[in-house]
Amino acid sequence: MRLILIFVFTLNLFYGNAWGDESKPSGVFVNFIQFEGNTLLDHDTLARRVPIGEGTILSREFMRLFAEEIRGYYSSQGFHHVIVHPDYRVRDGIFTIKIYENQERPENPQKAYREVQRMMARDNVDLDFDAVKTAVRQVMLAYQKDERILAEKILRQRENILLYNSLQLKEQRERVLAIMALRERIQDQMNMLIVRMRENATRRLEQMNIIQSYLDSHKEDDLTLPYLDTRQEAKFLP
Known part of the structure; x- marks a missing residue:
C-alpha cells in the first residue's frame, strides 16, 4: 500500500500538471501534515508514512489515501480498531489527519x-x-x-x-x-x-334626540300659527 501511494504521489508531483490545466490545480498546497488524537504512535512515526517533502499540492483523493495509509499502518502494528479521518479543510498549508484510538x-x-x-x-x-x-x-x-x-x-x-x-x-x-x-x-x-x-x-x-325634539317642537309651532289673509298680510308690509 505504501509503495503504491508513493508511486502515485510521485507521478502526481512530477507529471500532475501535464495531465490537467496548469492554471487550475486540482487541490490545495500542503507543506505540513499534523495528526490529532494519536497516543499509540508518535508524530514522527506517522509522518514517515506520508512524506510530502517541502510541500506539494494535494487533492481530496490524495488526502483520503493518506488517511488510509495511516489506518493501514495502525492495523499493521496490531491496532485494528483505530478510526482515521482526513480533514479536508487545509488552513495555512497544514493538512490535519484526525485519529480516534478509543476502541484500542x-x-x-x-x-x-x-x-x-x-x-x-x-x-x-x-x-x-x-x-x-x-x-x-x-x-x-x-x-x-x-x-x-x-x-x-x-x-x-x-x-x-x-x-x-x-x-x-x-x-x-x-x-x-x-x-x-x-x-x-x-x-x-x-x-x-x-x-x-x-x-x-x-x-x-343624546344630541340627535335633542335636535329631533327641537325640530319636532318647531314643527308643531308652525302648524299652530293663525291663518292670515293675503290682504291682511299686506297691512304688515311696509
Whole structure:
C-alpha cells in the first residue's frame, strides 16, 4: 500500500500538471501534515508514512489515501480498531489527519500487557519482568487518565448543553411573558377605545334626540300659527 501511494504521489508531483490545466490545480498546497488524537504512535512515526517533502499540492483523493495509509499502518502494528479521518479543510498549508484510538485503549492488565509487548517488538527492546510490570502499570495509568479527561470533557459538554438549554428556556419564558404583557396592554387600550366609542355614540345619540325634539317642537309651532289673509298680510308690509 505504501509503495503504491508513493508511486502515485510521485507521478502526481512530477507529471500532475501535464495531465490537467496548469492554471487550475486540482487541490490545495500542503507543506505540513499534523495528526490529532494519536497516543499509540508518535508524530514522527506517522509522518514517515506520508512524506510530502517541502510541500506539494494535494487533492481530496490524495488526502483520503493518506488517511488510509495511516489506518493501514495502525492495523499493521496490531491496532485494528483505530478510526482515521482526513480533514479536508487545509488552513495555512497544514493538512490535519484526525485519529480516534478509543476502541484500542486497554481495559484490563491483559490488554495493557499485550500493548507493552507490541511496543517492545516495535522498538526491538527486551525488558525484564519488573520493567514490563512497571510499563503495564504506566500504560494503564495513562489510559485511565485519558478516560478521566474524556469523561470530564463529556461532563463539561453536558453541563454546557444544560446551561444553554436553561438560558434558552429562560429567554423563551421572558419572551412569552413580554408578549403576554403586550397583549394585555393592547387589550386594555382596546377596551378603553370601546368605552370611548360607546360614550361618543351615547353623546351623539343624546344630541340627535335633542335636535329631533327641537325640530319636532318647531314643527308643531308652525302648524299652530293663525291663518292670515293675503290682504291682511299686506297691512304688515311696509
